[in-house]
Amino acid sequence: MAKAGKKKVAPGDVATNRQARHRYEIVEKIECGIELQGTEVKALREGAVQIKDSYAQVWEGEMWLHNCHISPYAPAAANNHEPERVRKLLAKRVEIQRLAGALSQKGLTLVPLRIYFKGQHAKVELGLAKGRDRFDKRQAIKERETKRDIDRALREANR
Numbered sequence: 001m002a003k004a005g006k007k008k009v010a011p012g013d014v015a016t017n018r019q020a021r022h023r024y025e026i027v028e029k030i031e032c033g034i035e036l037q038g039t040e041v042k043a044l045r046e047g048a049v050q051i052k053d054s055y056a057q058v059w060e061g062e063m064w065l066h067n068c069h070i071s072p073y074a075p076a077a078a079n080n081h082e083p084e085r086v087r088k089l090l091a092k093r094v095e096i097q098r099l100a101g102a103l104s105q106k107g108l109t110l111v112p113l114r115i116y117f118k119g120q121h122a123k124v125e126l127g128l129a130k131g132r133d134r135f136d137k138r139q140a141i142k143e144r145e146t147k148r149d150i151d152r153a154l155r156e157a158n159r
Contacts, residue, residue, distance in 0.1 A: 014122075015049045016114045022137065024111055024129030030099070032056075033090035034065065034115070034124050037081045039073040044122055046073075049115060056089060056110035056126050058100040063089035065112065065124065089124060102128055 020026070036044070043049070048071035056065050065087045072080040091099075102108055113125045132140070 012116055014044050014047055014115045014117065015051050017051050017054075017112055019052055020111045020113055020127060020129065022140075023132060024109070024127065025132055026111075026113070026127040026129050027108070028102075028128040029113065030091070030095065030110075030126045030128065032063065032124050032126055034122050035088040035090060036070075036122055039076045039079065039081045040070050040087075041122065042076070043070050043073040043081075044115065045117075048073075051112045051115060054112050056112065056124075058096060058103060058110075061093070061096060061100075063091055063096055063099070063110075065089055068112065089126075099128065107131060 050069040050071075054065060054067040054069075056063055058064075067084065068087060069083050070081070071083060099110065103110065107130050109129055109131070110126050111129045113127045115122065115124050117123070
């Protein structure tokens with residue numbers, strides 16, 4: 001029986017959005033910086049972040065990350081940050097304008113896939129995503145299972 005508890009994230013990642021690849025079809029990936037306060041950075045290094053229901057939005061030529069929960073940093077009791085505040089994403093102006101044009105199409109959204117550190121800077125990997133229908137989700141699960149069965153059969157045959 002498997003252990004119940006927190007799922008492990010990939011090495012180097014602070015947080016991953018495991019549901020995003022199931023709920024959405026990822027069209028394109030973009031790497032952005034994120035503007036954080038000091039206590040937010042320390043909380044990120046502890047892995048106290050949740051991005052399951054978060055999304056990014058372009059507003060007045062700037063990109064913003066909504067619904068990203070970074071838990072308060074315990075040692076900074078009085079000087080802590082607001083956990084659910086809207087955070088600014090850092091990208092080049094040309095890239096933001098291109099994404100704004102893509103987002104104007106019906107059905108596309110920006111979803112954070114993972115948060116990680118690159119050197120000392122916190123980065124967010126955003127996915128330009130199109131929502132999947134229930135049928136598409138079932139189809140993706142069926143394809144994944146058949147691929148897994150084929151791989152298993154090939155491994156057994158090679159033994």
